Amino acid sequence: EIVLTQSPGTLSLSPGERVTLSCRASQSVDSSYLAWYQQKPGQTPRLLIYGASSRATGIPARFSGSGSGTDFILTISRLEPEDFAVYYCQQYGSSSWTFGQGTKVEIK
Amino acid sequence: EVQLVESGGGLVQPGGSLRLSCAASGFTFSSYEMNWVRQAPGKGLEWVSYINTGGSTIYYADSVKGRFTISRDNAKNSLYLQMNSLRAEDTAVYYCTRRKYNFDYWGQGTLVTVSS
Numbered sequence: 484e485i486v487l488t489q490s491p492g493t494l495s496l497s498p499g500e501r502v503t504l505s506c507r508a509s510q511s512v513d514s515s516y517l518a519w520y521q522q523k524p525g526q527t528p529r530l531l532i533y534g535a536s537s538r539a540t541g542i543p544a545r546f547s548g549s550g551s552g553t554d555f556i557l558t559i560s561r562l563e564p565e566d567f568a569v570y571y572c573q574q575y576g577s578s579s580w581t582f583g584q585g586t587k588v589e590i591k
Numbered sequence: 592e593v594q595l596v597e598s599g600g601g602l603v604q605p606g607g608s609l610r611l612s613c614a615a616s617g618f619t620f621s622s623y624e625m626n627w628v629r630q631a632p633g634k635g636l637e638w639v640s641y642i643n644t645g646g647s648t649i650y651y652a653d654s655v656k657g658r659f660t661i662s663r664d665n666a667k668n669s670l671y672l673q674m675n676s677l678r679a680e681d682t683a684v685y686y687c688t689r690r691k692y693n694f695d696y697w698g699q700g701t702l703v704t705v706s707s
Contacts, residue, residue, distance in 0.1 A: 518693035533692035
């Protein structure tokens with residue numbers, strides 16, 4: 484099973500700052516299946532990025548994804564108040580899906 | 592509008608069984624692969640099970656293999672999860688999710704609590 488490790492665990496930032504979240508896989512991942520999700524307290528997860536770099540429907544352009552192989556990045560170019568949430572990466576391989584443990588982006 | 596509505600959760604004793612249902616609407620259910628994902632209280636997301644459009648290909652997480660059974664009824668636009676031999680560690684909100692470009696739509700979830 485491929486293990487996804489996200490870092491850092493928590494980020495304390497201010498609105499307007501640039502955010503870079505990391506997702507590292509224990510072995511090479513098919514980028515076609517690498518996704519990022521956002522989850523706010525009390526809400527269901529929302530798909531942000533699929534295929535490592537494609538934005539899902541309705542996702543603002545300030546969200547972007549990049550990476551390949553074992554290292555993937557989610558970037559938020561300029562934090563908006565509504566972006567404070569937990570972010571998860573996800574991949575598919577060997578007949579199973581796995582999620583990272585999540586990175587919490589909190590208000591500083 | 593795509594809607595996924597889970598039901599069937601509740602309190603069950605260790606060793607007991609529950610059957611979760613997910614009613615789908617707003618899209619052609621038979622054309623989409625589906626999954627169950629769970630989230631223990633205060634914890635992260637854990638994929639549970641996958642089923643393809645016709646029900647012929649099914650996968651399970653190791654943590655539920657042999658105890659849970661996923662199925663679907665395309666005529667009823669419904670997804671199911673039969674959960675047997677439940678353990679305390681199965682306590683979670685269970686989400687029904689549609690797969691297109693990963694999991695693009697999620698239901699609101701149904702809470703399963705395993706406790707004596």
